[in-house]
Amino acid sequence: MDYQARIKQAFLDSGIAFTDEELKSIDYADFGLNRLETEGLNLIVYVNNDTYCAKEMALLPGQTCPEHRHPRRGVNQEIEGKRETFRCRKGKVYLYVEGEENTKSIKSQIPEGQEAYYTVRHEIELNPGEQFTIEPNTLHWFQAGEEGAIISEFSTPSDDPSDIFTNPNVKRVTE
Amino acid sequence: MDYQARIKQAFLDSGIAFTDEELKSIDYADFGLNRLETEGLNLIVYVNNDTYCAKEMALLPGQTCPEHRHPRRGVNQEIEGKRETFRCRKGKVYLYVEGEENTKSIKSQIPEGQEAYYTVRHEIELNPGEQFTIEPNTLHWFQAGEEGAIISEFSTPSDDPSDIFTNPNVKRVTE
Numbered sequence: 001m002d003y004q005a006r007i008k009q010a011f012l013d014s015g016i017a018f019t020d021e022e023l024k025s026i027d028y029a030d031f032g033l034n035r036l037e038t039e040g041l042n043l044i045v046y047v048n049n050d051t052y053c054a055k056e057m058a059l060l061p062g063q064t065c066p067e068h069r070h071p072r073r074g075v076n077q078e079i080e081g082k083r084e085t086f087r088c089r090k091g092k093v094y095l096y097v098e099g100e101e102n103t104k105s106i107k108s109q110i111p112e113g114q115e116a117y118y119t120v121r122h123e124i125e126l127n128p129g130e131q132f133t134i135e136p137n138t139l140h141w142f143q144a145g146e147e148g149a150i151i152s153e154f155s156t157p158s159d160d161p162s163d164i165f166t167n168p169n170v171k172r173v174t175e
Numbered sequence: 176m177d178y179q180a181r182i183k184q185a186f187l188d189s190g191i192a193f194t195d196e197e198l199k200s201i202d203y204a205d206f207g208l209n210r211l212e213t214e215g216l217n218l219i220v221y222v223n224n225d226t227y228c229a230k231e232m233a234l235l236p237g238q239t240c241p242e243h244r245h246p247r248r249g250v251n252q253e254i255e256g257k258r259e260t261f262r263c264r265k266g267k268v269y270l271y272v273e274g275e276e277n278t279k280s281i282k283s284q285i286p287e288g289q290e291a292y293y294t295v296r297h298e299i300e301l302n303p304g305e306q307f308t309i310e311p312n313t314l315h316w317f318q319a320g321e322e323g324a325i326i327s328e329f330s331t332p333s334d335d336p337s338d339i340f341t342n343p344n345v346k347r348v349t350e
């Protein structure tokens with residue numbers, strides 16, 4: 001099965017109901033890195049207005065969203081950075097945020113050769129029904145466990161172009 | 176099965192993962208009307224901070240959330256009213272909002288004797304995967320179909336005491 005078909009299947013297998021239109025509009029984000037299976041993220045955006053945003057995200061086993069933060073934004077930096085709550089719906093996700101290292105060896109495998117771009121090590125394991133809120137401008141990255149993961153995100157508005165990735169090669173293109 | 180056990184079961188049957196703590200903290204809102212089975216709403220709040228809110232709501236078959244709106248709030252009315260997106264996850268919900276009557280006879284049954292408190296008639300039917308956004312200060316009420324409903328709500332912050340219900344007998348008490 002090709003990549004997009006596998007992602008669609010992961011969303012369908014989640015038990016969450018989607019419209020056909022939503023399944024056709026999945027955002028397969030490769031961050032301009034061209035190695036979707038290792039560093040990628042797949043999103044269905046439910047709503048993104050000027051006050052809040054909600055989406056469903058799917059990750060293949062071991063797939064990783066590269067480290068980034070959501071800084072202040074707007075012409076005069078008048079808008080607070082994005083705050084977001086991740087809620088694991090299925091599978092398992094390892095989330096890493098700024099803060100004290102709380103494990104000797106993290107459970108995720110950093111994508112080979114990319115160690116310089118994964119700098120935060122405070123590990124939070126999220127199983128179905130568990131959630132964590134990431135405050136604005138906090139570096140974070142996450143990786144699905146061996147069964148993949150479905151994660152809901154509730155947040156202030158999404159504005160991908162303002163995100164700052166640790167890897168300078170990342171290009172987050174959005175239509 | 177008593178009311179609370181039935182609601183818990185509805186949440187469990189939804190296929191959505193909840194923590195034990197969440198299932199213990201379900202808000203069984205009766206709006207001070209003492210007829211939960213007809214006018215009531217059951218909520219698990221995932222997050223409610225000063226920027227956004229997300230919850231899961233369960234309704235028994237035919238159960239109705241009374242008509243209300245979310246006006247401007249704050250000491251000097253400086254905060255916009257709550258805007259909210261309802262997304263049906265399971266079952267069916269009939270949502271009524273301000274606007275042109277778009278059906279000769281609505282599909283819901285207004286709770287007996289309460290007709291004066293259900294004034295808006297613009298009907299929106301939401302099936303699993305379908306959603307609708309209610310703008311601030313817009314009168315709305317909703318009723319589950321014959322299988323009940325599970326609905327996600329994504330919104331600006333919830334602040335129940337500021338809600339204005341059409342029925343003056345409603346008391347929305349929150350801890």
